[in-house]
Amino acid sequence: DAKTTQPNSMESNEEEPVHLPCNHSTISGTDYIHWYRQLPSQGPEYVIHGLTSNVNNRMASLAIAEDRKSSTLILHRATLRDAAVYYCTDTGAGSYQLTFGKGTKLSVIP
Amino acid sequence: KAGVTQTPRYLIKTRGQQVTLSCSPISGHRSVSWYQQTPGQGLQFLFEYFSETQRNKGNFPGRFSGRQFSNSRSEMNVSTLELGDSALYLCASSLAPTGQGRGYTFGSGTRLTVV
Numbered sequence: 001d002a003k004t005t006q007p008n009s010m011e012s013n014e015e016e017p018v019h020l021p022c023n024h025s026t027i028s029g030t031d032y033i034h035w036y037r038q039l040p041s042q043g044p045e046y047v048i049h050g051l052t053s054n055v056n057n058r059m060a061s062l063a064i065a066e067d068r069k070s071s072t073l074i075l076h077r078a079t080l081r082d083a084a085v086y087y088c089t090d091t092g093a094g095s096y097q098l099t100f101g102k103g104t105k106l107s108v109i110p
Numbered sequence: 111k112a113g114v115t116q117t118p119r120y121l122i123k124t125r126g127q128q129v130t131l132s133c134s135p136i137s138g139h140r141s142v143s144w145y146q147q148t149p150g151q152g153l154q155f156l157f158e159y160f161s162e163t164q165r166n167k168g169n170f171p172g173r174f175s176g177r178q179f180s181n182s183r184s185e186m187n188v189s190t191l192e193l194g195d196s197a198l199y200l201c202a203s204s205l206a207p208t209g210q211g212r213g214y215t216f217g218s219g220t221r222l223t224v225v
Contacts, residue, residue: 034213036213036214041218042218042219043114043200043202043216043217043218043219044153044200044202044214044216045216046213046214046215046216049213087153096141096143096158096160096165096166097143097155097158097166097168098143098145098153098155098202098214099155100152100153100154101152102152103152
């Protein structure tokens with residue numbers, strides 16, 4: 001199974017940018033990188049995904065290292081509603097499952 | 111559009127009983143997956159269905175089973191419940207397997223407590 005490593009927790013001040021790192025130690029060339037987040041008492045929520053190039057959407061940006069062994073989820077202006085556990089994962093072509101690690105618990109300080 | 115709907119939201123069962131959980135995916139989504147979430151083990155993959163066929167199964171005992179109907183709705187069943195089966199059970203749906211670059215949409219889950 002794919003294995004990712006993330007810091008257990010991070011803190012950010014409200015309205016500041018947040019960079020959440022992830023290491024993808026076993027990623028292969030065709031694996032997509034996905035990020036999800038889970039707010040308290042809810043199921044995980046899809047945030048963003050990418051293959052090789054950096055990606056932007058309305059929620060966040062995803063920066064992927066050239067060797068693809070690391071990725072960074074960027075929240076441009078953290079809000080209190082962004083306080084959640086953030087999970088990164090990488091999935092192979094034709095994969096039918098997500099393998100979640102422990103994730104990073106993000107706290108946002110008002 | 112409606113999201114992934116899981117029923118019931120909460121359930122209390124006694125050891126040895128069996129339970130059936132239901133999941134209605136987003137309209138048009140044909141891939142449905144199930145995950146178990148516990149404080150100790152985190153999020154763990156149970157199984158995935160596409161067009162009524164189970165294509166992958168996680169490392170869970172045979173007491174855990176599932177199925178998918180022709181309208182893509184899915185059910186999972188746990189027989190002979192054990193205390194350790196207490197968990198949040200999450201269903202997720204997608205247009206295609208996640209490895210093809212598709213994200214999953216998760217439901218809010220069913221909280222199962224076994225006493």
